Amino acid sequence: MALSDHDRERLRRAFALARKGRFAVEPNPIVGCVIESDDGVVGESWHKAYGGAHAEVEALRMAGKRARGATAYVSLEPCCHTGKTGPCTDALIDAGIGRVVFGAVDPNPAVAGKGAERLRGAGIEVEGPHLEDEAEALLGPFRAALERDRPWVIAKWAMSLDGAITPKAGRGGAITGIRAKRHTHELRGRVDAVAVGIGTILADDSDLTCRLADGVPDGRAQPLRVVLDSSLRLPLTSKLVVSAGAVPVLVYCAEGALGARRQALESAGVRIEAMPATPAGIDVAAMLASLKSHGVDRLLVEGGASLHGTLLRRGLVDQVTAWVAPRILGGSEAVSAVTGTDIDRAEEALVLAEPMWRKVGDDLLLQGYVPS
Numbered sequence: 001m002a003l004s005d006h007d008r009e010r011l012r013r014a015f016a017l018a019r020k021g022r023f024a025v026e027p028n029p030i031v032g033c034v035i036e037s038d039d040g041v042v043g044e045s046w047h048k049a050y051g052g053a054h055a056e057v058e059a060l061r062m063a064g065k066r067a068r069g070a071t072a073y074v075s076l077e078p079c080c081h082t083g084k085t086g087p088c089t090d091a092l093i094d095a096g097i098g099r100v101v102f103g104a105v106d107p108n109p110a111v112a113g114k115g116a117e118r119l120r121g122a123g124i125e126v127e128g129p130h131l132e133d134e135a136e137a138l139l140g141p142f143r144a145a146l147e148r149d150r151p152w153v154i155a156k157w158a159m160s161l162d163g164a165i166t167p168k169a170g171r172g173g174a175i176t177g178i179r180a181k182r183h184t185h186e187l188r189g190r191v192d193a194v195a196v197g198i199g200t201i202l203a204d205d206s207d208l209t210c211r212l213a214d215g216v217p218d219g220r221a222q223p224l225r226v227v228l229d230s231s232l233r234l235p236l237t238s239k240l241v242v243s244a245g246a247v248p249v250l251v252y253c254a255e256g257a258l259g260a261r262r263q264a265l266e267s268a269g270v271r272i273e274a275m276p277a278t279p280a281g282i283d284v285a286a287m288l289a290s291l292k293s294h295g296v297d298r299l300l301v302e303g304g305a306s307l308h309g310t311l312l313r314r315g316l317v318d319q320v321t322a323w324v325a326p327r328i329l330g331g332s333e334a335v336s337a338v339t340g341t342d343i344d345r346a347e348e349a350l351v352l353a354e355p356m357w358r359k360v361g362d363d364l365l366l367q368g369y370v371p372s
Contacts, residue, residue: 003130007101010034010041010073011131015103017046017055018075018138022354023319023367024190025050027145027152027297028084029076029106030138033059035097037070050190050298052218054079056088060095068096075135077106077128080115089118102128103135107143141318144372150288151299153316155308155370156187157337158323158363164334165305172204176325179361182212184302187321188223189216192296193250195226197307198233207239208302209247222247224296228282228307230254232261236268244269250294252287280340284310309340312350317370320352324364 003011017032025047033055035043043063047055056078060067072078078088078100092100100119105128106112116126129135145152158175159165165175174181188194189210196208208225210216225240225247232253234241240249249270253262254277262272273290276283284307291299301307301317311317322337343349352368359365 010036011101011103014073014075015134015138017044021047024048026141026319029142031055032075034073035059035063035067035070037066042066042070051084051220054085054088057091060091069098071099071101072097073101075103075138077102077111077115079111080118081110089115092119093122097124099125101130103131104139105129107146141369150292151296152318153311154300154319154321155311155317156300156302156321159337160325160327160329162328162330163336164329165337166335167329167331168333169335170203176323176363177361180323180363185210185212187300189220191223191298191300193224193226193291194300194302196302197304198227198229200304201227201234201238201240205239207243225249227251230257230281232257234265236264241268241270252282254282280310284314284316288316305335305337305339308338312338313341320368320370322366326362
């Protein structure tokens with residue numbers, strides 16, 4: 001059935017809403033929803049955060065009782081399975097929606113056509129897919145994530161205006177302001193795990209938890225804390241080890257790094273897994289596959305520079321979140337945000353796709369996708 005001009009306009013509004021979720025929901029798809037009754041648009045929203053309510057649920061909440069008999073315009077076929085949240089098909093049915101118009105068929109085999117079938121089985125008029133080229137353009141990161149046996153990887157760092165993360169190796173300290181720090185904790189609260197190299201822990205002794213005043217968003221659990229530590233140098237007195245009983249810690253070491261040190265860490269509640277080693281350290285691809293098997297779908301990597309470089313060199317980063325502070329370090333021993341990519345010429349640089357800059361306080365936030 002051909003779309004009317006009115007339906008086309010509403011569906012494109014759903015696409016525009018979906019784009020607001022970029023960099024916040026992957027590896028889940030970005031989705032937008034508009035609900036319209038005889039009185040006009042009564043609800044609209046988008047999938048705002050990984051693990052949070054889906055677009056349809058948020059729009060239905062806004063519409064309330066006015067959703068009964070209304071039309072829902074959704075950029076993607078509504079899901080019919082339980083993941084981080086419940087099925088959107090059930091929410092639409094329970095709200096009494098009379099008609100659903102959607103853009104793309106969900107490429108997830110668990111949904112693909114089944115969502116539309118579930119709605120039709122409940123007596124709802126369903127039309128779609130429509131405007132498929134525009135709808136499919138929203139799904140690039142989601143399709144890529146479906147094809148990979150590893151988590152969605154976000155590389156995050158904060159650097160000075162001259163690209164340094166610290167004036168000297170082994171030195172900690174904040175680069176950006178308090179609002180950037182809050183964003184980091186919000187991001188930690190929206191991932192399944194946070195990973196760092198052992199050098200970052202030795203320098204900063206971070207506990208890698210989400211520390212927001214109002215707790216972890218949507219009542220989610222604290223992220224799994226992951227350390228790449230080839231020779232098990234993680235101090236028994238570190239914040240990670242001391243709090244391992246409360247928030248899980250997983251350490252990946254090289255296959256030969258066992259013995260008494262491992263026993264001491266495990267006695268403190270730290271989980272340890274041995275990984276194949278490469279000349280550059282732990283095999284990061286094997287590590288990511290292991291995390292996926294542990295149910296980690298979204299991983300935040302907070303450094304250090306060599307870990308970021310290794311992941312980028314091997315094509316294992318999906319998204320970059322980088323903070324730039326209006327500060328200059330410029331020391332002869334300053335450490336760059338990323339090292340070890342093996343890029344020799346400017347023309348070979350990795351260029352982020354769909355870059356988005358945002359000013360937050362005095363700092364700049366850059367987010368973009370790493371082309372596969």
